Amino acid sequence: MAFQALADPSRRAMVDRLAQGPATVSELAKPLAMSLPGVMQHLAVLEASGIVISEKVGRTRTCRIEAKALSQAERWIAERRALWERRLDRLGQFLDETKDD
Amino acid sequence: MTTTTHGSFVIERRYDASPRRVFAAWADPAAKRAWFAEGEGWDIRSFELDFREGGTEKSRFRVTGPSNPFPPETTFGNETVFNEIVDNERIIFTYSMDRDGARFSVSLASVELRPDGSGTRLIFTEHATFFEGGDGIAMRESGWRELLDKLDEHLAAAA
């Protein structure tokens, strides 16, 4: 289940990085201040959930994101939710700006 | 062949404003337009609000900006019917989204306002039904980064 795989902040950070393009395992590890085995463990969870695919070429393992892992329903909901998140943030700004009315 | 998917989500916010002021921001047409419709980078073609039980809200807009994948003339429509209004406490409404007249979602939503100290806790719940071919609106920027921000909050809400 994609949502559960993404429950961990380190895994989300890895996926966030991969959203910008494929990366090697050591590139993923660098900003996380985490050992390579630790990164490999998280990577295993992400691969098991289908979110990330990795491929070993020579001595380098390259990871990339698998966008289809989230079901259409999950994507729909995430998008709709995002719209309302932005609206409700703007409602807060509006209330702040009109405080003295 | 039609395909239909269903899903729900909850968003909570706390505002440093009284329930009366938060409610007014939903009830007053100028206020609602300001925070609800403007500011998405959308070109608002029309916005009408008749805030009463059985009343409607109708807006039409075009999506603008460099990341807009839709043909420039694509017009979206949002139609709302207010099912229940309890002043300063609760609003329940049904709304649809159309793209060039083709309906792609219908939702049932509630807004609950609760006093929280000197402010207000707002709980927004939506039950959405999505149809084929809609392709959403925010789908234009369905980069993973943005999606993950939402997942974050989904997880926070589900926790």
Add this chain to the structure above:
Amino acid sequence: MTKRSTTHATFVIERDYAHAPAKVFAAYADPKKKARWFGGPDEWESAHSMDFRVGGKETSTGGPPGGVVHKMSGEYWDIVENERIVMSYEMHLGETRISVSLGTTEIRPSANGATLVYTEQGIYLDGYDDAAAREHGAGELLNQLEAFLNAEA
């Protein structure tokens, strides 16, 4: 002052009918047909009206003689012939609104005839009603629909 509360719930009911999708759809689309199966028990005094088009309204009122009136008032939000009907509706007990729901009826061809999937996303208000009772009621209506379709054959 009433203590306000909301309960949110979704249920799904799936049925397989030995009737073609067009026939099942017609039982929803034709006001005369729908009035035959959509309603409370036979002994209730009841009234039904509907305008089957997007934006059209439907009301169904009824109740035991001398008892509290149950009122359903709905609106059609999406109609795809022989395939899908989306309707929002409110339930009132007397003057009290007890729920607001969004119901999707999907009809698909099956080996037997048609599969009907009914999904209801509901908000139950102030403790007057709950999803379990509603799901039971919706199941009863689909039984009545089947009995109507069988009798019509």
